Amino acid sequence: RVGDTPIPAAGTWADDHAAVSCTGQGEYFIRVAAAARTAFGVAAGQSLAEASQSVVDRIGALGGDGGLIALDREGNIAAPYNSQGMKRAWLATDGAIGVEVFGR
Known part of the structure; x- marks a missing residue:
């Protein structure tokens, strides 16, 4: 979060192109409208x-850290991030379940 x-637009977004959820230093995610910018x-x-990597890079360039998960x-x-780690989990369309904290 x-x-x-x-x-909306900064931390969460869903439209016909992508669904995005973000976590990190909120002021930077707000400044770039991170979730919406990913879908756009x-x-x-x-x-x-x-x-998604472009958005995380932009946040990093401003001095912020965090990440997002998008579908x-x-x-x-x-699920790119620029922080030390980011807890994330997902269920793929083939039924595979993924869970990571530090792996990229």
Whole structure:
């Protein structure tokens, strides 16, 4: 989470292109509208991995840290982060369950 309450566009977003949930230093995620920007990148033709990494890189360039987990309409999953670790879990379309804290 990026704040005490859900912050649409910054911490959470879902549309026809991607669903995104973020965690980290909220002020940086707010400044770049991190969750929405990820989905907008996918809508503009970037892969989910490219769009989400671009957002995390932008946050890092401002001095913030954190990460996000995102899913696109094809079932692709991306979970980039620039912090020491990020707890995350997912269920893939093939039924595979993933859980990571430090692995990339």
